[in-house]
Amino acid sequence: MLDIRYPIGVMFLILGGILAVFGAFSNQEMYDIHSRGVNINLVWGCVLLVFGAFMLLMAVRAQRRGKKS
Amino acid sequence: METVRLGQIDYVILIVYTLFVLGIGFALKRYMKTSTDFFLSGRSIPAWITALAFVSANLGANEVIGMGACGAKYGMMTCHFYWLGAVAAMVFVGVFMMPFYYGSKARSVPEYLKLRFDEKTRGFNAISFAVMTIFQSGISMYALAKLLQLLLNWPFGMSVWVSAAVVLIYIFLGGLTSAIYNEVLQFFLIVLGFLPLVVFGLWEIGGWQGLVEKLNVVTKTSEYLVVKGAPPYPDGAWTSVWANMGSSASNPMHIEWFGMVAGLGFVLAFGYWCTDFLVVQRAMAAESMSAARRTPVLATIPKILIPAIVIIPGMIALVARPHEGVFPAASMPKVGEVVQTKIAPPCLGLIPPKVEEKMEFVDGQQQIVRRIKGEKGRNGEPDKVELDYDLVMPMMLVQYFPTGLLGLGLTALMASFMSGMAGNVTAFNTVWTYDIYQSYIMPNRSDNHYLWMGRMATVFGIVVSIAAAYVAAHFNNIMDFIQLVFGFVNAPLFATFLLGMFWKRATGHGAFFGLLAGTGASALHTALTGPTGHWLVANPVHTYGSDMAQNFWMAIFSWTTCFVVTIAISLATPRKKSDAELRGLVYSLTPRFADDDHLGWYAKPEALAVIMLLITIALNIYFW
Numbered sequence: 174m175l176d177i178r179y180p181i182g183v184m185f186l187i188l189g190g191i192l193a194v195f196g197a198f199s200n201q202e203m204y205d206i207h208s209r210g211v212n213i214n215l216v217w218g219c220v221l222l223v224f225g226a227f228m229l230l231m232a233v234r235a236q237r238r239g240k241k242s
Numbered sequence: 243m244e245t246v247r248l249g250q251i252d253y254v255i256l257i258v259y260t261l262f263v264l265g266i267g268f269a270l271k272r273y274m275k276t277s278t279d280f281f282l283s284g285r286s287i288p289a290w291i292t293a294l295a296f297v298s299a300n301l302g303a304n305e306v307i308g309m310g311a312c313g314a315k316y317g318m319m320t321c322h323f324y325w326l327g328a329v330a331a332m333v334f335v336g337v338f339m340m341p342f343y344y345g346s347k348a349r350s351v352p353e354y355l356k357l358r359f360d361e362k363t364r365g366f367n368a369i370s371f372a373v374m375t376i377f378q379s380g381i382s383m384y385a386l387a388k389l390l391q392l393l394l395n396w397p398f399g400m401s402v403w404v405s406a407a408v409v410l411i412y413i414f415l416g417g418l419t420s421a422i423y424n425e426v427l428q429f430f431l432i433v434l435g436f437l438p439l440v441v442f443g444l445w446e447i448g449g450w451q452g453l454v455e456k457l458n459v460v461t462k463t464s465e466y467l468v469v470k471g472a473p474p475y476p477d478g479a480w481t482s483v484w485a486n487m488g489s490s491a492s493n494p495m496h497i498e499w500f501g502m503v504a505g506l507g508f509v510l511a512f513g514y515w516c517t518d519f520l521v522v523q524r525a526m527a528a529e530s531m532s533a534a535r536r537t538p539v540l541a542t543i544p545k546i547l548i549p550a551i552v553i554i555p556g557m558i559a560l561v562a563r564p565h566e567g568v569f570p571a572a573s574m575p576k577v578g579e580v581v582q583t584k585i586a587p588p589c590l591g592l593i594p595p596k597v598e599e600k601m602e603f604v605d606g607q608q609q610i611v612r613r614i615k616g617e618k619g620r621n622g623e624p625d626k627v628e629l630d631y632d633l634v635m636p637m638m639l640v641q642y643f644p645t646g647l648l649g650l651g652l653t654a655l656m657a658s659f660m661s662g663m664a665g666n667v668t669a670f671n672t673v674w675t676y677d678i679y680q681s682y683i684m685p686n687r688s689d690n691h692y693l694w695m696g697r698m699a700t701v702f703g704i705v706v707s708i709a710a711a712y713v714a715a716h717f718n719n720i721m722d723f724i725q726l727v728f729g730f731v732n733a734p735l736f737a738t739f740l741l742g743m744f745w746k747r748a749t750g751h752g753a754f755f756g757l758l759a760g761t762g763a764s765a766l767h768t769a770l771t772g773p774t775g776h777w778l779v780a781n782p783v784h785t786y787g788s789d790m791a792q793n794f795w796m797a798i799f800s801w802t803t804c805f806v807v808t809i810a811i812s813l814a815t816p817r818k819k820s821d822a823e824l825r826g827l828v829y830s831l832t833p834r835f836a837d838d839d840h841l842g843w844y845a846k847p848e849a850l851a852v853i854m855l856l857i858t859i860a861l862n863i864y865f866w
Contacts, residue, residue, distance in 0.1 A: 175269050177291060177423045181430060184262045188255060188650065195251050195646050203644040206567040208442055214646040217438055224434065 178232035185225030193218025244583060245395040246640055252649025259653045260408055262427065263660065267412030267420045277692040280417035281672040282349060282527055287419070289533035291426055293540035296332075296524040297548070298425035301432060302662015303655060304382045306552055307389070310638070311631035313556020314593060316495045317457065317480030318865055320556075321549045322502060325483070327511030329542050329858045333851040335516040336525070336538035338829075342743055344526055344534040346826045351519040352677040358742045358827045360750030360818070361681075366757060368677035370731045371519060372670055376703055377724055379666040380710025385632075386659045387711065392584050393636050394652075402711050405656065409663050410704045414697055418527055418672070421664040425524075428657035429544070435654025436551040442642045443558035453554075454481045456561040461494075466590045466629055480557060483865045496787025497794060505794025509801040513736040520669040535847040542854045546861060552635075559592040559634045568641050577616035577624050585633065586614060592637040596630040663707070671699035726768065726775070733797040734760020734804030741808050746821070746828045752812030760804025767796045 196214030204212050274280050312320040348354040352371065356364035387401035412420045447453055457480040461467055468474060472491065479486055479494055486493040487502060495502075515521060515538070525537035570587045575595045586594045596615040601608050616624025639651040675696045684691070738757055741748040768775040772782030774789050786792040825831050843849050 174273055174286070174419075175266075175423070177266075177426055180262055180266055180269075180423075181427050184258065184427065185430070185434075187258055191251065191254060191258070192646055192650065199644075199646070206565055207642055207644040208438075208647075209446065213438060213442075213644065217647055217650070221434060224430070 176232045176235060178228045178235070182225045182227075182229030182232060185221045185228065187225075189218045189221030189223075189225055191218070192221060245585075246393055246648075248394065248649065248652075249645035251646050252652065255646075255649035256653050256656065259431065259657065263408060263412055263424050266423050266427070267415040270416030270420045270423065273419065274415070274417050274693070277675070277689050277696060279419070280693050280696045281668075281675065282523075283417070283419040283422060285527060286529050287422060287527050287533075289528055289536040289540055291422060292524050292528045292533065292537040294429045294544065295422040295425040296521055296537055296541040297544045298429040298432070298661045299421075299520055299524060299665030300662070301429070301548065301658055302382050302665070303386050303659035304662065306432070306436075306655065306658045307385065307632055307635050309549075309552040310556040310559075310635035313553035314560045314591075314629075314634045315556075315631050316493075317461075317557055318483050318553070319487075319493060319495050320553045321483055321861075321865065322506060323511075324545060324549050325858050325861055326503065326507040328515060328545050329854060330507065331511040331515035332538040332542050332545065333855060334512065335522070336535050336847050337851050339516055339739070339743060340525060340535045340538070341531065341832065342827055342829075343522060344528070344531050345832070349526075349676050350673055351517060351522055352673055354827070355738075355742070355753070356677075356681075358819075358824070359748075359753040363738075363750055363754045363757065364677060365682075366754065367735070368673050368681075372673050372678060374728050374731065375520065375666040375670040375673075376706050377710050378728075379663045379670075379703075380707040381714055381724075382659060382662055382666075383707055384711040384714035386655075388715070389632070389636060392633075393640075398715060402708055405659060405663075406704050406708050409660050409667060410700060413664060413667055413671075413700050417696065418523065418668045421668045422524060422527060424664065425661045428661040431657045432654045432661075433544075433551060435650050435657070436555070438647065439555045439638050439642055439651070440550060440558070443555060443562060443638065446563075447558060447561060453557060453561065454478070457481055457557065460561050460591070464590055465626060467494075470625060480560070481865075483862055485866055490787045490791060495790055497791040501791055501794045501798070505797045509733060509736060509797040510794065513732050513734075513797070513801075517735045517739050518732075519673060520665045523669055523672065532841065532847075536845075536850065539847045539850045539854065542858075546854070546858055555638045556631075556634045559638050560590065562591050562638075562641065564588050564592055565641055575614045575627050577614055577627055579614045581612050581614060584612065585630075588637060589627065590629060592634070592641055593629050593631065594633055594637070596628045667700060667703050667707075670703045671696050674699045674703070729793060729796065730761050730764035730768075730800070733764050733800035737801050737804040737808060741805070741812075742828070744829045745812075746824055746830060747812055747817065748808060749812045749815045749817055751815040752808045752810075755811050756804045756808030759807040760800045763803035764796050764800040767799050768792075771795075 192214045196212050196216070196218055199214060201210070201212070204210055207213075276284075278284055309320060309323070343351070343354060346354060346357055348357055352364045352368035355367050383402055383406060386405065387398045390396040390401045391398050412424060416423070444450065444453065447456055458477050461480050462474045475494065476486055476492055479492070484499070487497070487499040490496045490498045525534045528534040528537050569592070573587050573589060575586060575589050581597055584597065586597050588594045597612050598615040599610050599612050602611040604611065615628045617626050617628035618624055639648060643651045675692055679695055679699070680692060734757055737760065738753050742753060769778040770776060770783045771792060772785035774792060776782040786795065821831055
């Protein structure tokens with residue numbers, strides 16, 4: 174059956190990518206108002222990218238093991 | 243405060259999420275061949291997935307918003323819902339009860355009652371549970387739509403229909419598997435969507451230490467919190483879990499330790515986690531007996547951490563300074579004062595006063611007028627401004643999240659709503675199809691027929707939920723009343739299960755009349771005591787310090803009544819089921835289950851259970 178880690182991984186890669194790119198090109202003013210000057214879109218986008226990549230990695234590893242056995 | 247305007251990127255994030263949850267439903271459609279696939283996921287899901295779904299199905303929008311509100315209202319004492327209530331009950335259901343749920347041929351909790359006791363006990367439980375789940379998903383849909391209307395100015399009907407349609411599609415296609423898979427995805431989204439709130443909130447107010455110091459000042463001096471004529475709260479009233487529970491007057495929840503431990507920790511928590519099919523169904527979908535037993539035990543790991551993302555933000559909201567450019571300057575609202583916007587500016591930390599909408603005559607014309615709501619004091623007259631605690635989490639999101647991350651936070655809120663609603667709907671369609679339709683309406687049909695009925699029940703259940711949401715929008719008080727009535731039904735149930743599973747002498751008549759008596763005791767308790775209820779008497783026989791204390795004590799009376807009556811009637815009536823019939827249903831008649839002997843000690847549910855209990859005790863002591 175479908176390994177749920179694939180859709181989770183892909184979704185977080187897409188969401189993280191969107192946030193990070195938006196963060197990289199957005200102006201600083203809104204971060205001064207909301208998040209103490211930190212470009213939180215860029216930072217959290219990267220966190221989501223790492224999480225998504227980790228989920229995909231786990232899914233691929235499980236699939237390879239399944240094929241071997 | 244004006245309504246919040248979302249950027250395009252926020253909508254993009256919401257749309258990406260929606261496409262994925264729907265996509266999972268479509269991807270799973272081809273696996274739904276039998277009714278067992280649809281209602282029980284073919285009993286094929288690994289433990290880590292069912293464990294996350296077990297937690298997530300309970301983590302609905304009501305829970306997220308409600309726990310944030312309680313964090314602000316009661317502080318760390320709210321953690322009792324997790325560290326006292328949930329963990330012990332989850333460990334108990336995994337280690338002791340799951341062998342009977344998973345091991346018997348029962349496909350649902352009501353069906354277990356039929357096998358163990360008799361038809362009438364099952365019927366009573368199935369019907370009350372089916373009605374309860376439908377209304378609960380309706381109530382949470384109403385709460386979400388009302389919040390989105392207030393915050394974003396989204397039309398109420400649109401929120402209701404769109405969110406219901408998404409849940410309908412993915413359950414209709416992929417059944418319980420689709421609900422469970424999406425609950426795992428939603429779980430990660432909820433955690434990653436709310437986590438930055440805690441990080442920024444704590445950073446800004448100087449960490450945990452800063453939070454403790456600021457709360458000590460605010461909770462002693464704020465006119466919104468201090469009870470008039472009562473001594474101020476002691477130090478740490480908001481930041482300690484146990485220290486102020488010696489008497490009900492010295493803590494914000496107004497409850498003493500016995501009511502908390504017996505009412506919440508024993509009756510209500512065990513009643514919910516051990517007998518509510520909404521959560522038990524997730525464990526019953528696991529791939530093996532061992533995985534089913536590990537499901538609730540593994541679920542305690544995320545469960546003990548959830549207070550960090552829902553309760554702490556509520557506490558931060560009480561002392562955070564509103565950011566310039568996000569909120570208008572702080573004001574000193576007065577009861578009855580007219581405000582222009584639907585949400586008034588925050589007056590205590592980030593928490594705004596409650597606004598009441600009423601039709602009034604202005605210049606000879608009927609108009610909607612918004613006024614600051616007052617809270618009733620001891621003499622029954624409004625003596626101070628009432629705070630709108632339900633807006634705690636949304637205000638935190640609006641304060642700390644810029645466009646982009648705000649989209650993620652709101653998507654997390656939608657995700658929590660959908661996971662809670664899907665939990666209700668999948669539990670409903672199973673109980674309806676197996677315990678009501680197959681048992682009383684159309685027995686002996688083909689499996690395909692019941693699979694079809696399950697899909698129809700999904701549609702029907704969601705349509706009735708939508709209707710309930712509209713009813714709630716028009717008669718808010720009726721929903722409060724219904725919630726109260728559910729308490730009557732739920733409180734005694736754990737006594738029935740405890741006796742059923744561990745005492746072979748308990749009979750069907752005993753169980754049924756015990757449940758009726760317990761439900762009656764709940765109703766009678768509410769009818770005689772205050773602050774809420776006391777319909778039968780003008781002056782309540784006893785008035786508790788808070789609704790919560792009253793609720794916990796109702797549970798204690800109800801459970802005890804059910805326990806005593808079940809024993810008495812069981813002893814007075816003959817046993818109808820032989821030892822052979824009760825094999826696999828009662829503890830003393832079931833051979834010790836040995837499926838997981840090949841596992842190392844560390845992978846056994848018992849070992850993990852002990853470790854998690856020790857960690858939970860440590861948390862209780864650390865935050866004493």
